[in-house]
Amino acid sequence: MGDLNTQMLDKYRNNFLHEVEEKVDDGHWVKMCMQCGVCAGSCTFGPDWEHTPQKIFMMIRAGKREEVLSSHSMWLCTSCYNCMVRCPRELPITHIMHGLASYAHRLGLAPKNQPTRDFSLIFWDNCTKTGRVNELRMTISVYFREGIVSGIKKMWTLRNVGRGLFFAKRLNPLELFVSHGCKDKDGLRRALKKADEIEARRRGYAVQPRGYSS
Amino acid sequence: MTDVVATNQTILVVGGGISGMTAAIEAAECGKQVVLVEKSPTLGGRTALLYRYFPKLCHPTCGLEINLRRIKSSRNIRVLTLAEVSAISGKRGDYSATIKIAPRYVNEHCTACGACADAVAAEVPNPFNYGLSKMKAAYLPHVMAYPQRYVLDASLIGTPEADKAKASCKYGAIDLAMQPETIEVRAGAVIWATGWQPYDAAKIQPYGYDRFANVITSLEFERLADPHGPTGGKILRPSDGKEAKNVAFIQCAGSRDENHLRHCSRICCMASLKQTQYVKEAWGAGAKSTVYYIDIRAIDRFEDFYQKVQNDPTVSFLKSKVAKVTQDKSGDVVLHGVDTEGYHRYANAHDMAVLAIGMQPSVAGVDIPAEIIADSSGFIESSAAESGFFGAGCATNALDVNRAVQSSTAAALRAIQVINQVARAEA
Numbered sequence A: 001m002g003d004l005n006t007q008m009l010d011k012y013r014n015n016f017l018h019e020v021e022e023k024v025d026d027g028h029w030v031k032m033c034m035q036c037g038v039c040a041g042s043c044t045f046g047p048d049w050e051h052t053p054q055k056i057f058m059m060i061r062a063g064k065r066e067e068v069l070s071s072h073s074m075w076l077c078t079s080c081y082n083c084m085v086r087c088p089r090e091l092p093i094t095h096i097m098h099g100l101a102s103y104a105h106r107l108g109l110a111p112k113n114q115p116t117r118d119f120s121l122i123f124w125d126n127c128t129k130t131g132r133v134n135e136l137r138m139t140i141s142v143y144f145r146e147g148i149v150s151g152i153k154k155m156w157t158l159r160n161v162g163r164g165l166f167f168a169k170r171l172n173p174l175e176l177f178v179s180h181g182c183k184d185k186d187g188l189r190r191a192l193k194k195a196d197e198i199e200a201r202r203r204g205y206a207v208q209p210r211g212y213s214s
Numbered sequence B: 001m002t003d004v005v006a007t008n009q010t011i012l013v014v015g016g017g018i019s020g021m022t023a024a025i026e027a028a029e030c031g032k033q034v035v036l037v038e039k040s041p042t043l044g045g046r047t048a049l050l051y052r053y054f055p056k057l058c059h060p061t062c063g064l065e066i067n068l069r070r071i072k073s074s075r076n077i078r079v080l081t082l083a084e085v086s087a088i089s090g091k092r093g094d095y096s097a098t099i100k101i102a103p104r105y106v107n108e109h110c111t112a113c114g115a116c117a118d119a120v121a122a123e124v125p126n127p128f129n130y131g132l133s134k135m136k137a138a139y140l141p142h143v144m145a146y147p148q149r150y151v152l153d154a155s156l157i158g159t160p161e162a163d164k165a166k167a168s169c170k171y172g173a174i175d176l177a178m179q180p181e182t183i184e185v186r187a188g189a190v191i192w193a194t195g196w197q198p199y200d201a202a203k204i205q206p207y208g209y210d211r212f213a214n215v216i217t218s219l220e221f222e223r224l225a226d227p228h229g230p231t232g233g234k235i236l237r238p239s240d241g242k243e244a245k246n247v248a249f250i251q252c253a254g255s256r257d258e259n260h261l262r263h264c265s266r267i268c269c270m271a272s273l274k275q276t277q278y279v280k281e282a283w284g285a286g287a288k289s290t291v292y293y294i295d296i297r298a299i300d301r302f303e304d305f306y307q308k309v310q311n312d313p314t315v316s317f318l319k320s321k322v323a324k325v326t327q328d329k330s331g332d333v334v335l336h337g338v339d340t341e342g343y344h345r346y347a348n349a350h351d352m353a354v355l356a357i358g359m360q361p362s363v364a365g366v367d368i369p370a371e372i373i374a375d376s377s378g379f380i381e382s383s384a385a386e387s388g389f390f391g392a393g394c395a396t397n398a399l400d401v402n403r404a405v406q407s408s409t410a411a412a413l414r415a416i417q418v419i420n421q422v423a424r425a426e427a
Helices: A002-012 A016-023 A027-032 A038-042 A053-061 A065-069 A082-086 A093-107 A115-130 A135-146 A148-157 A159-167 A185-203 B018-029 B060-073 B115-119 B160-168 B218-225 B268-286 B300-310 B401-426
Strands: B010-014 B033-037 B077-080 B083-091 B094-101 B123-125 B134-136 B181-187 B189-192 B196-198 B215-217 B246-253 B288-293 B315-319 B324-327 B333-338 B345-350 B352-357 B359-361 B372-374 B380-383 B389-391
Touching (some): A002 A093, A016 A053, A016 A065, A016 A093, A027 A053, A027 A093, A038 A082, A053 A093, A065 A093, A082 A093, A115 A135, A115 A185, A135 A148, B010 B018, B010 B181, B010 B401, B018 B033, B018 B077, B018 B189, B018 B401, B115 B160, B215 B218, B218 B268, B218 B352, B246 B268, B246 B333, B246 B345, B268 B288, B268 B300, B268 B352, B300 B315, B333 B352, B380 B389
Parallel strands (some): B010 B189, B033 B077, B246 B288, B288 B315
Antiparallel strands (some): B083 B094, B123 B134, B196 B359, B324 B333, B333 B345, B372 B380
C-alpha cells in the first residue's frame, strides 16, 4: 500500500485539495466550506477530538496531507449527522469524514491500532466471508484484539449479557464452528469484486482491487 | 362605500412601506394618478418601526415625515389602508384589481384625541412592537401613523367595550356598523412593493428563540431601543427586565443557510453594527457588545462605519457562526461554538442574544400572479416583457432603506412609461 501513497504524492505534488477532490468520496464538496464553524460547534464529540470537520477542511486546503490522513478524528466520527443537517452549505460532512478515513486506510496512512478502524476491518472480513455477520466470531475477534488476557477480562465483564443472549436464542455457540450465510456466496463475491473494479476505474487506480485486511 | 376613481391611466401601488410610498410619490409628482394600497392601518411599514438608520444613525421619523408631507400635499394619490389586493386580472395598460378593505370602525371625523383608548380596558398584543407589549384595543398604531386616525380592533366589536369607546367619542367618529368592502380598481400598471418579513426565528432550532426569552430578533431590539417602544427606550432584557449591558449579536440568523434562507439578507451586518452603538449609547463604557459573524458584509461605502465600530472598545468581534444557544440559571444566554480564528471552543454567557434575522419576501413568489418571475428565494426578479407589473423595494431583493428607495424610483419610472404609452394610444 505504501507505493500507492508514493504514486499519489507524485501525482498531486502539493495540491492536496485536488487529490481529495478526485480520490475521496464527496471530496469535491470540501471547497464549498465557508469556515463558519457550525459543524465543529455541533459535534457531539465536543472538545474530545483534535480535528473538527471545519479544521480538517481548512487543513486540506492548506495542504496538510500527512496530518489529515493520519488524523484519528475521521475514525472517531459516530455518524450522528448533526453537522450534516446543520451545515448552511449542505456539505455531506459525515460522508466526507468517512471518505477521508477510507482513503487514508487505502494509502496505509491511517493511525495504527485505531479501535474504530480495527473494528471496521474485522466487521468487513466477517460479513463478506459468508454474506452474514457471525456475531460470535466477530465479538471474539474484537475482544481479543489487544491480547488474550484483556479479551478474557472483557468477556468476563459481559458474561451475564452473553448468558441472557443465549437464553433469548440470540447467541448460538455452534456459530463458533459453522457460520450461517447467504444463499449465493459466489454471487456476493462477484458483486464485491465488480464494485472494487468500478471504484478503481472511477478513481483511476491502476493497481489491484482493494484488500480489506491491512 | 369607499369611492375610488381609477382608470387605465392609474398606477396601482401595492404596499405602503417606504418603497410603496416612494413609488407612489414619485409617480404622483410626475402628474400620474396613483392608488396606494396598504394592508395595515398605517403607512410607513417596517421603516417606521426602526429606531435609527445606518450609517448616520439618524431617526427614520425624519425621512418618513418628509414623505408623508409629500403624500398629504399631492392631489394625485389615493391612500387605502386596511386594504388588500385579493385578485388581479387584465393586461399591461388595462388591469382590474379586486381590493378587500377591512373595517376600521373609525371614520374620517377622528381627531386622534385618544378618548376611545382611555375608555377601553381591553388589550391586544401590539404588532407594532412585534408583540413585546400590549396596547389598548382602540389604538393609534404609532406616533408616525398615517392616516392619524384610531383603529378599533375587530375583537372589540359586539362587546360592551365597543359601546364604551363609541360613547367616549365626542366627534361621532366611531362607526360600529362598518362592514368589510370589496372594490374594483382599474390600473394601467401595478407596482408591487409588498416588502419583507423577518424569517421565523423559531425555525432556527439550536438558537432557542422559542424557548429562551432573552433570545430576541434584531427587529425586537430596535423596539427596545426606541423611546416609543415597550421599555421606553431602555435596553432591558425580556425575561426579568434586567439591564442588558452585555449583548451578543448573532449574524446570519437564517440567512446564507440552505436549511433556511439561501440568500444573504445584506442588511443584517450593518444593522448589528448599528445596534452595538445603541448598547453603547445606553450604557456608555459599561456596554459590551459581541458580534458573532461568518464574515462582515458592510457593503460599499459602509466599510467606514464598520471600521469605526471595530475601533470602538465596547464592541468585540468573534469570527464564528454560533452552533448552539443555551440558558443558565440566572437567565443569561450561553453561546456555544468554535471560533474560526484559532479553532478555540467557547461557551460565552451574555445578558441577551440578538439574532440578526434574515429578510424574506412578505408575499411568497408563488402567490404573485403569473406575470411575475420570482427568484429561488421568492423575491420578484422581473416580469414578462409585455407586463405592466413591476417590483419595488424589498419585494425584489433584500435591501436597506436607501436601496429600497432607489429601487422604487426605478419602478415608478417603468410604470410611468406604461401610462404614457396608454395615454398616447388613447389620444
